Amino acid sequence: MSSSTNGLSPRRFDQLLDALRDAAGREHVLHHPQDLLLYEYDGSVSRRMPDVVVLPETAEQIAVVVRIAGRYDLPIVARGSGTSLSGAAVPREGGIVVSTSRMNRILEMDFRDARAIVEPGVVNLNLTRAAMAGGFNYLPDPSSEKACSIGGNVALNAGGPHTIAWGVTTNHVTGLEFVTADGRIVRTGTLAPETSGYDLTGLLVGSEGTLGIVTRIAVRLVHLLESVRTMLVAFDTVDTASAAVSEIIARGIVPTSLELMDQICVRAISKWMPSANLPQDADAILIIEVEGVEDGLEQTAAEIAAICTDSGPLEVRRAATAAERDSLWAARKGTFGAIGVLAPNYYVQDGVVPRSRLPEVLRQVYEIGTKYGLEIANVFHAGDGNIHPLILFDDAEPGALERVHAAGTEILRVCIAAGGTLTGEHGLGMEKNEQLPELLDPADIAAMIAVRDVFSPARLFNPSKIFPLPLSARRPVAETAVAGPTA
DSSP states (O other), X not given: OOTTBTTBXXXXXXXXXXXXXXXXXXXXXXXXXXXHGGGSBOSSSOBOOOSEEEOOSSHHHHHHXXXXXXXXXOOEEEESSSOOSSSTTSOTTOSEEEEOTTOOOXXXXXXXXXXXXXXXXXXXXXXXXXXXXXTEEOOOOOTTTTTOBHHHHHHXXXXXXXXXXHOXXXXXXXXXXXXXXXXXXXXXEOSSSOOSSSOHHHHHTTSTTXXXXXXXXXXXXXXXXXXXXXXXXXXXXXXXXXXXXXXXXXTTXXXXXXXXXXXXXXXXXXXXXXXXXXXXXXXXXXXXXXXXXXXXXXXXXXXXXXXXXXXXXXXXXXOXXXXXXXXXXXXXXXXXXXXXXXXXXXXXXXXXXXXXXXXXXXXXXHHHHHHTTOOEEEEEBGGGTEEOXXXXXXXXXXXXXXXXXXXXXXXXXXXXXXXXXXXXXXXXXXXXXXXXXXXXXXXXXXXXXXXXXXXOTXXXXXXXXXXXXXXXXXXXXXXXXXXXXXX
16 A cells, blocks of 8 residues: 555554454455545546545444544545535545445334434435335435435435425434544434424534534434326426426415426437437426325316416326326436436536526526537426536546536526525535635635534544635644534
8 A cells, every 4th residue: 555545654554454444344444446446436527536445334333433533634534325416425635435335224113203213324215115115205305316325315405306395304304313523422303303402403414424424313204195296398498487487486386396307308318218208399398296185286286287388388298197107207307317318427516596587597507508518408496496407528528527617617606696506405515615605705604614613623524525625624633732622
């Protein structure tokens, strides 16, 4: 092993490996380059290889690993399924990656109190299915639900197509267990929906692994709703579709889902999944869903259809069967994968704008694509203004990635100028952190960093994320001597 391994000499690195093996078991500590390659990237376009990967099975093992990281002054990055789209799971400063993939147990399903307790490595869809088996549902449903883990959802405060009605992850987490920077195991919140004292649970959700490593999660379940209506509405322009979205909300109707796909996405899905039978002449498609008790639901669906009809759609289609509904959602949630038939690579942005500004913002997004010679597809949660421009490119083309990053930066500036923000559910990570000063005042950022430094004075947890450099970088141990206690 090279002596440049995060500043450790070969002898010191061997001692680190021995300590980690004692903590988690020899077979659960990886350090050979061919093994580390699998952990140098996530769902973003960023890469950085860790020095070592540990796959613990218990919170106690993680606590020991954290204490070891502190002794060796090494960064430590928690990683779930690696589906992050902002570089949140990429070890930007190297160090130790703690994979929670072995901590994948549903510990408790309490249908009497409508609660569940899970480990961070539980896949989102597996929790949903377990809840449904008892007549309940776990509502946060990111498009990556088949792969993403609950721990990652907590770290990034993930949303999904049903965010408009049911909120994001933080609205469904009632308590957490996490490991602090000095290796203690702490619990926040309770199984009850309210909390006493500071809302540490709310603080940890969305903190992107910079305050601690979550090891157990208590979540709220809800009864399966009685009935559902799902429809597809096709429009000849994105502007018209966006205007229909604004009108639906302006009428006081809050669908459970209100999703938009543009023509580029329709083209990709139609090649990848012809059975979806999407209208080929549509420049924009809305997928709209309402759920609730049967009584009155049909009237709500009819009112939405009437609003869309007034906008002059190409087609209004109702899903007549569960199979048709499933097909529509398979198309929507498979869009990111389908884009692969159009380009070898894509870069996802994640801005939020007021719904009323969607038409003008999307026009500017397409203009930015033209400026940089890049095709940009748009699929997003229109109901809450959370846009996801997909910038298509070929990484083998010289200079392509630089143009992609420049285009992504301009798109986020358009979102800020429209009164929006930098992220709706993907987090800031290491891809949008440098733009935070364009959104927040220095005093706001300083206050957040002060909170971070209380939890992790040396900033060893996921350093160089969320906040701009050098403010978010690891701190020399000498600078943390007067930082006070952690957690």
